[in-house]
Amino acid sequence: MAQTAVTVLGLGAMGRALAAAFLNAGHPTTVWNRTQGKDNELVAAGAQRAATVADAVRAGDLLVTCLFDHTSVHDVLDPVATELAGRTVVNLTSTTPDQARALAAWAAAHGADYLDGGIMASPGMIGRQGSTVLYSGAEHVFDTHRTTLALLGAAEYFGDDAGHASAVDFGLLASMYVMFAGYYHGAAMVRSVGMSAEDFGHRAAAWLTAMTRSMPYLGADIDKGDYTNPIQDLNFTKAGVDAVVETSRDAGVDLDVIGAVRNLIDRQVAAGHGTDSAARMFESLNPPARPV
Ligand code: FVH
Numbered sequence: 001m002a003q004t005a006v007t008v009l010g011l012g013a014m015g016r017a018l019a020a021a022f023l024n025a026g027h028p029t030t031v032w033n034r035t036q037g038k039d040n041e042l043v044a045a046g047a048q049r050a051a052t053v054a055d056a057v058r059a060g061d062l063l064v065t066c067l068f069d070h071t072s073v074h075d076v077l078d079p080v081a082t083e084l085a086g087r088t089v090v091n092l093t094s095t096t097p098d099q100a101r102a103l104a105a106w107a108a109a110h111g112a113d114y115l116d117g118g119i120m121a122s123p124g125m126i127g128r129q130g131s132t133v134l135y136s137g138a139e140h141v142f143d144t145h146r147t148t149l150a151l152l153g154a155a156e157y158f159g160d161d162a163g164h165a166s167a168v169d170f171g172l173l174a175s176m177y178v179m180f181a182g183y184y185h186g187a188a189m190v191r192s193v194g195m196s197a198e199d200f201g202h203r204a205a206a207w208l209t210a211m212t213r214s215m216p217y218l219g220a221d222i223d224k225g226d227y228t229n230p231i232q233d234l235n236f237t238k239a240g241v242d243a244v245v246e247t248s249r250d251a252g253v254d255l256d257v258i259g260a261v262r263n264l265i266d267r268q269v270a271a272g273h274g275t276d277s278a279a280r281m282f283e284s285l286n287p288p289a290r291p292v
Contacts, residue, residue: 003027004148007060009053009076010093011038015066017123018092021151022064023047024127032056034076057083062145066092070099074106085111088141090149092117092133096170097163104137104162115141116162118169119152126152136164179208185248185257192251218279225290230277237278238265 003026008019011033019042023029030048031039032055043049050056057063057080067073073093077084089112091103100116107114114137121131131153135142142149142157149155158164183204187197214231221227241262248258264284273280 004061004145005030005059006062006064006148007032007050007056009033009056009063009065010067010072011042012066012068013123014092014119014126016042017126018064018066018152019047020045021127022148025148025151027148027151030056030059053077054080054083057087061088062148063087063089064092065089069093070095070103073103081110088113088115088138088145090115090117090135090141090145092119094118094169095166097166100137100166101161101163113138113141114162115145116165117149118165120169120172121153128153132156134158134165134168136160136166137162181257183208185253188253189244189248189251192253218277221277221279222282223290227273227276227280230275230279232278233275234265234269234278234280235274237281238262238269238274241265 005028006019006022007030008015008022009032011019011031015031015033016038019029019031023042023045028048029042029046030050031042032050032053033039039047039049048059050059053076063084065073065076067076070093073091073095077089084107089107091100091114095103095116104114104116115135116137118134119126119131120134125131132155133149133153134156135149136158137160139157139160142155146155158168183201186204187200190200191197217231221229241258245255245258245262248255261281264281265278267284268274268276268280
């Protein structure tokens with residue numbers, strides 16, 4: 001059976017990796033990029049160079065956009081909107097959930113099917129173990145193209161709300177950014193005793209790997225809204241964090257990162273929840289109501 005013809009719009013570091021994965025699996029692959037020259041290796045390997053976005057759109061059964069942001073997706077697709085009717089757009093550009101929903105509505109208004117994706121991988125990971133792409137939007141698009149999309153990494157579908165995958169993507173990114181800020185804070189602290197950030201990095205990686213295993217158990221309490229069976233209560237956690245703050249101050253380290261954690265705890269302790277689970281600091285984040 002003939003393989004799906006894929007068009008990749010946007011050949012930055014990620015777009016090139018995506019196009020290479022489709023091409024290497026034998027898919028007829030057409031590529032387009034705003035700036036010329038980024039497609040040279042792909043074309044040498046067998047990809048078709050499209051001179052215009054319209055040519056690229058016409059060449060593909062599956063249109064994959066991997067551009068800088070929401071605005072650049074519109075910059076590229078708006079001029080060819082009339083060409084999109086009956087076609088399928090899989091947008092792997094990072095957009096917020098509301099932007100993804102707006103793009104889905106925009107695509108529908110032009111007669112196109114839309115699936116949104118969040119890539120949980122760096123370009124070098126594409127097509128390898130450890131690469132995951134989160135999808136939401138048109139279920140029939142995911143079902144039809146599941147095998148092709150799985151060339152990029154494990155493909156996980158979250159339902160027809162086009163913003164769902166993006167919400168999970170950015171939730172995971174938030175966890176990562178805050179965790180790395182914590183590592184930078186710790187590395188700044190231990191510099192006071194002469195430890196290198198690299199040495200500390202090995203220790204932090206091992207420590208965090210062990211500690212993060214508790215996340216699903218904390219999450220179960222958060223989901224129930226039941227903080228009455230603490231592994232570690234807020235008063236105990238507050239004592240620990242206050243000591244970290246004091247040690248940081250003594251070392252002359254900026255308190256913004258650890259101070260934010262202390263604030264989350266202090267608000268719950270001040271409200272009388274000191275003997276509740278440390279997971280109650282989640283409630284300081286003004287979370288939306290629990291799903292029923
Ligand atoms: N790289 C990564 O590790 C991450 C992993 C998670 C997901 N992201 C998202 O993927 C999108 C693309 O990322 P990228 O790494 O390919 O980004 P760049 O190398 O900066 O390439 C950007 C491409 O977008 C084109 N572009 C930008 N603005 C416009 C525009 N107004 N009109 C047309 N094309 C535009 C740019 O073209 P050019 O500068 O070469 O002409 C590149 O092709 C992104 O959403 C990440 O968040 C990657």
